[in-house]
Amino acid sequence: MAHRKSAGAKSERTRRRIVSAAAAAYREQGISGVGVRDIMKRAGLTQGGFYFHFPDKDALFPEAAWDASAGLATMLLERAEAAPPGKRLQAIIDTYLSREHRDHPGSGCMMAALGSEVARNDRKARASFCERANIMLERIAGYFPGATSVERRQNAAVLMPSMAGVLIASRVLTDPAASDLLLERAREFFAASFPDT
Amino acid sequence: MAHRKSAGAKSERTRRRIVSAAAAAYREQGISGVGVRDIMKRAGLTQGGFYFHFPDKDALFPEAAWDASAGLATMLLERAEAAPPGKRLQAIIDTYLSREHRDHPGSGCMMAALGSEVARNDRKARASFCERANIMLERIAGYFPGATSVERRQNAAVLMPSMAGVLIASRVLTDPAASDLLLERAREFFAASFPDT
DNA sequence: TGTACATCAGTGAACGCGCGTTCACTGATGTAC
DNA sequence: TGTACATCAGTGAACGCGCGTTCACTGATGTAC
Numbered sequence: 264m265a266h267r268k269s270a271g272a273k274s275e276r277t278r279r280r281i282v283s284a285a286a287a288a289y290r291e292q293g294i295s296g297v298g299v300r301d302i303m304k305r306a307g308l309t310q311g312g313f314y315f316h317f318p319d320k321d322a323l324f325p326e327a328a329w330d331a332s333a334g335l336a337t338m339l340l341e342r343a344e345a346a347p348p349g350k351r352l353q354a355i356i357d358t359y360l361s362r363e364h365r366d367h368p369g370s371g372c373m374m375a376a377l378g379s380e381v382a383r384n385d386r387k388a389r390a391s392f393c394e395r396a397n398i399m400l401e402r403i404a405g406y407f408p409g410a411t412s413v414e415r416r417q418n419a420a421v422l423m424p425s426m427a428g429v430l431i432a433s434r435v436l437t438d439p440a441a442s443d444l445l446l447e448r449a450r451e452f453f454a455a456s457f458p459d460t
Numbered sequence: 461m462a463h464r465k466s467a468g469a470k471s472e473r474t475r476r477r478i479v480s481a482a483a484a485a486y487r488e489q490g491i492s493g494v495g496v497r498d499i500m501k502r503a504g505l506t507q508g509g510f511y512f513h514f515p516d517k518d519a520l521f522p523e524a525a526w527d528a529s530a531g532l533a534t535m536l537l538e539r540a541e542a543a544p545p546g547k548r549l550q551a552i553i554d555t556y557l558s559r560e561h562r563d564h565p566g567s568g569c570m571m572a573a574l575g576s577e578v579a580r581n582d583r584k585a586r587a588s589f590c591e592r593a594n595i596m597l598e599r600i601a602g603y604f605p606g607a608t609s610v611e612r613r614q615n616a617a618v619l620m621p622s623m624a625g626v627l628i629a630s631r632v633l634t635d636p637a638a639s640d641l642l643l644e645r646a647r648e649f650f651a652a653s654f655p656d657t
Numbered sequence: 658t659g660t661a662c663a664t665c666a667g668t669g670a671a672c673g674c675g676c677g678t679t680c681a682c683t684g685a686t687g688t689a690c
Numbered sequence: 691t692g693t694a695c696a697t698c699a700g701t702g703a704a705c706g707c708g709c710g711t712t713c714a715c716t717g718a719t720g721t722a723c
Contacts, residue, residue: 428625434579
């Protein structure tokens with residue numbers, strides 16, 4: 264069975280199920296730790312059916328990355344909006360550097376879950392990853408301090424990767440107390456460094 | 461040929477060559493992107509000889525990680541010592557967040573090169589990774605601001621992963637100007653946040 | 658000093674296994690008349 | 691409304707390939723006498 268485009272409604276739903284299964288699988292098991300069989304099993308299907316929806320395995324990651332980054336940005340923005348004015352950036356920081364986020368990489372930040380693997384991807388894959396990251400930064404840059412919008416964006420562009428690095432470290436630490444402490448100290452540090460406007 | 465311990469001087473030199481070839485290969489290609497054949501080829505040998513020095517592939521990564529982390533810590537400390545007092549933490553930050561470091565992951569920080577892969581390793585592998593990271597933090601904590609040694613260590617424990625996250629992001633960015641700018645803004649930010657004592 | 662043998666430090670072909678991918682097939686659904 | 695056929699949305703066995711690992715082998719070096 265060769266890959267072919269289809270517009271059937273059932274097909275479209277299945278395709279979306281595969282993409283979001285992949286988005287979780289990649290973040291939990293790493294890009295090179297996930298096989299077609301794994302993903303299809305998560306989606307409740309068998310390996311052969313994959314090629315009805317996608318030309319090959321490489322076509323999947325970009326779509327999964329898009330799915331995942333949209334999810335995180337939306338979640339952070341919701342938390343920010345739910346917080347009172349003056350506490351919104353704090354809410355983003357506290358949500359990102361939460362134990363909840365640390366313990367559930369499958370539904371969390373791609374940069375933290377896959378950053379060092381993505382950094383080794385080829386130019387094209389990295390470019391599309393950057394595009395998505397930029398869209399996400401634009402969406403949250405408004406909550407950052409800075410005199411101009413460029414400055415706010417640049418502050419966001421420094422803070423987000425820094426928090427990703429801390430989250431990665433908190434996932435590496437084997438001592439739960441040390442991991443909790445790192446998150447707490449980092450939340451304090453970043454909140455003090457980027458005072459809410 | 462089964463694996464056996466040997467104390468011959470030639471054997472010991474070869475073993476070290478394999479370990480440092482692996483340390484570079486892992487950081488350049490990722491943990492799961494490197495095979496026994498790759499590593500032995502880098503060391504100028506063939507795949508079979510690997511099992512004269514190691515029981516299996518899993519025994520290699522811990523040694524390679526040790527080799528790599530010692531190298532980075534030594535380099536950062538040298539740069540700090542070479543700087544005038546009052547500019548030493550700045551020297552660590554500037555060295556870590558340099559274009560040089562970004563462009564040569566093979567001889568750089570393991571956390572930046574492999575962090576998100578290591579975070580998925582089992583408890584035992586992560587524990588030995590943490591142990592080494594702690595030793596490295598202790599060695600450089602003296603350059604950090606803080607009233608007590610615990611405070612200085614905690615500051616180091618927040619800064620180092622934050623810088624790792626920024627370095628990862630700078631490697632993902634495909635636009636060289638954007639990547640350079642991110643590094644520059646991050647150097648300024650961290651230097652301002654952690655004033656030299 | 659020369660010779661015989663043992664050990665060292667590898668080589669490289671071959672193995673089983675899991676992966677991405679292909680393909681003949683199948684049951685369910687849609688369409689024509 | 692019933693029947694015949696086409697298309698959809700998969701299934702699951704089989705493929706070639708690269709990986710970690712094994713193993714029979716080999717040339718160089720060390721040791722005994």
